[in-house]
Each structure stands twice: as structure tokens, then as C-alpha cells.
Amino acid sequence: MAFLIPLTIARIPEVQSxxxxxxxxILSNAKAPGPIRLWFFNFVRGVLCTLVLTLLGHNLGLGSLAALSSVAFIIGVLLISMAIAHTWTITRIRGQIRFGIEEASRGSRTPICTSCGYDCSEINSDQCPECGVSRQIPDTSG
Ligand SMILES: [Zn+2]
Structure with a gap:
């Protein structure tokens, strides 16, 4: 299965199913941001990261680059920083969403595979048919 980072929280497979x-x-428990807030934060983190890296690059001698190369370098760093910030946020929130699904399924089976996101709600099996991970959540609350 391809490792994909969806562009918004709502597109995470577990959330869709x-x-x-x-x-x-579960989304409100995970404090999941909407697409605009999510990308606004990604942008802010990207800009901050770019500022730091540009300063470092300047001190490392990249300040002598031609204007066009500098702009290309800065835009490249910004895009990469935003992609990293986004991947980090999605991964973190996905973890919280999976945790939320497991919490809500204590003592029974999860409706969605928390490993691959497969919709198991119609399936009468303890294992995910897609990846084979156990869907059984032990009841440890009491
Ligand atoms: Zn699975």
C-alpha cells in the first residue's frame, strides 16, 4: 500500500470511513484543525523554518548567490518546510484519531482498521481483511 499524506484531515481514510x-x-477530541487553519499553520511554520535556514545559509556563504538563485532557493526551502510541517501535523493527528477510534471501541472491534484505515464496519472478523491487524480492543477501563 502506498504511503500517502492526505492534504486535509477530512481526507484521512479512517476519518472518511x-x-x-x-x-x-473524534475530530473534536483530537483538536483537528480545518483545512484553512491547517494550511495556515503549515505556512507559518514553513516561513519560520525558511527564515532560520536562510539566515544559516547566508552565514554559510549562500549570500553570494545570484538574486534569482536565492529566490529559487528560498521558495524551495519554504515548500519543503511546509511539506514537512504538514506531514508532521497529519501524522500526529492521525495518531490521535486512531487512539480515539480505539477508545470508542473498548471491549469490542474497531469499525475502521486503525492500521490501514480500511472500513471494517460490515465485516464479521477479528482481523482486518486488508492488512491482517487485529481489530479487537481489550476492555481495560475496569
Ligand atoms: Zn488494516
Whole structure:
């Protein structure tokens, strides 16, 4: 299976397969930002990271680059920083969403595979048919 980072929280496979009521609760518990806030934060982090790297680059002698190369360098660094910030945010929130799904499924099976995001709600098996991971969540609360 390809390793994909969706562009918004709503496109994470586990989120898409969740029943609507459960989705709203889990997203709010994970403090998942909407697409605009998510990308605004990515942009801010990207700019901060670019400022630091540009300063470092300047001290390392990249300050002698031609204007066009400098602009290309800065834009490149900005895009890469934003991609890293986005990957980090999605991975973190995905972890919280999976945790939320498991919390909500204590003592039974998860409706969605928390390993690959496969929709298991119609499947009567303890294992995910897609990746074979156990769907059984032990009830450890009491
Ligand atoms: Zn799976």
C-alpha cells in the first residue's frame, strides 16, 4: 500500500470511513484543525523554518548567490518546510484519531482498521481483511 499524506484531515481514510456522529466527536477530541487553519499553520511554520535556514545559509556563504538563485532557493526551502510541517501535523493527528477510534471501541472491534484505515464496519472478523491487524480492543477501563 502506498504511503500517502492526505492534504486535509477530512481526507484521512479512517476519518472518511467513520460514522458521522463518531467522526465529529473524534475530530473534536483530537483538536483537528480545518483545512484553512491547517494550511495556515503549515505556512507559518514553513516561513519560520525558511527564515532560520536562510539566515544559516547566508552565514554559510549562500549570500553570494545570484538574486534569482536565492529566490529559487528560498521558495524551495519554504515548500519543503511546509511539506514537512504538514506531514508532521497529519501524522500526529492521525495518531490521535486512531487512539480515539480505539477508545470508542473498548471491549469490542474497531469499525475502521486503525492500521490501514480500511472500513471494517460490515465485516464479521477479528482481523482486518486488508492488512491482517487485529481489530479487537481489550476492555481495560475496569
Ligand atoms: Zn488494516
Amino acid at each position: 467513520l460514522p458521522t456522529a463518531m467522526r465529529a466527536r
